[in-house]
Amino acid sequence: MSIVTDLLAKPGVIAAGEYAYRGDRFSHRGALSEDHARVASIMCRATTMSVNMEASMLEALQPLSGLLPPRGWLVHGPGYTVCVVANVFCLLDNSKGSINDLVGFMRQALPAVPADMI
Secondary structure (H helix, E strand, C coil): CCHHHHHHCCCCEEEEEEECCCCCCEEEEECCCHHHHHHHHHHHHHHHHHHHHHHHHHHHHCCCCCCCCCCEEEEECCCEEEEEECCEEEEEECCCCCHHHHHHHHHHHCCCCCHHHC
16 A cells, blocks of 8 residues: 555545655645645645755754754644645645644654655
8 A cells, every 4th residue: 555545544634645856746646636736746845845944944053953854844724734744745634633643654654754855
């Protein structure tokens, strides 16, 4: 099974996918149209790049802070959460699933990504 298939089996996960760090391709499954999944992959790549830049800036202020390389990020809204670890994204319905369970699963299932890949 793939990580995307495994994520879709988790309670509350509406859609999941993967994107290329270089931005030229993506794949997805679940309740997102092709256009919405394309926009989501672009947003995830751009945000991942921003998070890496911000972590580098914080690391410059406090060396060995443990922030580099960041493994992922999430945006938690009142109804939904976008969660990204490595180059995998998923959309969670907060009323039907657990953020803690989802992040724990993704951290365990996805290897640490070398910083030079991002």
